Amino acid sequence: MTIAEIQDQIIEEMSAHEDWFDRYEALITLGREFGAPDDSLRRDEYRISGCQSAVWLTAEMRDGRLRLRADSDSQITRGMLALLLRVFDDQPPGKVADAELYFLDAIGLRSNLSPSRANGLGTIVRAIRETARRHTG
Numbered sequence: 001m002t003i004a005e006i007q008d009q010i011i012e013e014m015s016a017h018e019d020w021f022d023r024y025e026a027l028i029t030l031g032r033e034f035g036a037p038d039d040s041l042r043r044d045e046y047r048i049s050g051c052q053s054a055v056w057l058t059a060e061m062r063d064g065r066l067r068l069r070a071d072s073d074s075q076i077t078r079g080m081l082a083l084l085l086r087v088f089d090d091q092p093p094g095k096v097a098d099a100e101l102y103f104l105d106a107i108g109l110r111s112n113l114s115p116s117r118a119n120g121l122g123t124i125v126r127a128i129r130e131t132a133r134r135h136t137g
Helices: 003-015 020-033 075-088 093-098 115-135
Strands: 055-062 065-072
Touching (some): 055 115, 065 075, 065 093, 065 115
Antiparallel strands (some): 055 065
């Protein structure tokens, strides 16, 4: 699927939740379901600075596609990572670097997070884009 198709799918899924509280709960559930904490990621070299929560991100190229791994010590942040990796993982790095990321506003994520969490979300998105640019060849 393309980045746009995945974003459209997320928007459709989140629209099933009538209000922000329900979407927030869905985000926390996504964080819980994101998988067990990955201790192999939790190294200083992978840590994204500037986030309220501890966040780690790493990537590698496989068959011309960016393979992302991420983790956080916060359930809500893990939910945000689950959505972002769903959109960006296994995509060509140039597409990741240049993609219009519209689903965050469409589902109300940016506007309903606390300022510090919204700031952290922006930091994570920038880190993913910078990682993709480094892998663009």
